[in-house]
Amino acid sequence: MLICDGLELRQDDFELRADLQFVVGKVTGLIGPSGAGKSTFLSAIAGFFVPVSGRVLWDDMELTRLSPSDRPVSMLFQDNNLFPHLTVAQNVGLGLRPSLRLSSTEAGRVEDVLESVGLAGFGGRKPAALSGGQQSRAALARVLLADRPVVLLDEPFAALGPRLKDEMLDLVKTTLADQGRTVIMVTHDPNDAKRIADDVAIVADGTVSMPVATNVLFDDPPPALVAYLG
C-alpha cells in the first residue's frame, strides 16, 4: 500500500492536504482543475517536493526523507523524459544502471524491453530521430526496465493524438499494470481514466480525495467532479 499520511504541501499561497492510500497493483487516475496541485502531489511522492508535514509510506518503509533515487518510485513527465545526446538504448539502459556500464546480459534486457514496447531495432537512434509516439514508448521502456513498484505518470502522453494516446494508455495497462505495479496517472481527460484506471482520486479545493472505483465515481460524480467536468 502507498500511504499519504497527513501530508501537507505548501507553495506560496497554495496548500494541499492528502490523507489517502493507493492499493498495490491498481491504476489510479488523478483528476482536477488546472493548478489544483496534481503535479505537486506526484512530485511529493517522488521526492522532488518537500512537504511541510505528514509522511509518505510504502508499506512499512517511510519514504518522506529519502531522495528520489532511493524511493521505489519511477516518474514520467509530460516532456523531457529522454536525454537528447544519448541513444534510445542508452536512455533505456539508464533504468537499469545510471553508469550505463551494462553487461551483455543487461544489454540483452534493454533489447528485450525495446521489443516489448514495439521499438525493436530503434536502440541505436537518438531521440530526435523518433516520432512523438516512439519517444513515449522509449520512456515507458526505461520505466519498465527500472522495475520500481510505484509508477507516477504526469500526463506523459498529453501531446500525442487521440489514437496514439490510447495506444500508450493500453500499453501502460498491459505492461505496468499487468505486472502488478502501482500506477498513479494525472489526466485532464475523463476518457483516459475510464479507459485504464481502476480508481480515480479528485484533486480540488486543497485536498486529494480518497480514490473511488472509476465506474462508481463517473456514475454518480461528487460536486467537485461535476464542477470540473462542466
Ligand SMILES: Nc1ncnc2c1ncn2[C@@H]1O[C@H](COP(=O)(O)OP(=O)(O)OP(=O)(O)O)[C@@H](O)[C@H]1O
Ligand atoms: N515553482 C513554483 N513556485 C510557486 N508556485 C508554484 C510553482 N509551481 C507551481 N506552483 C503553484 O502550485 C499550484 C499547484 O500547481 P500544479 O502544477 O501542481 O497544479 P496541477 O493541478 O498539476 O495543474 P495543471 O493541471 O495545470 O498541470 C498552482 O497554484 C501553481 O501556480
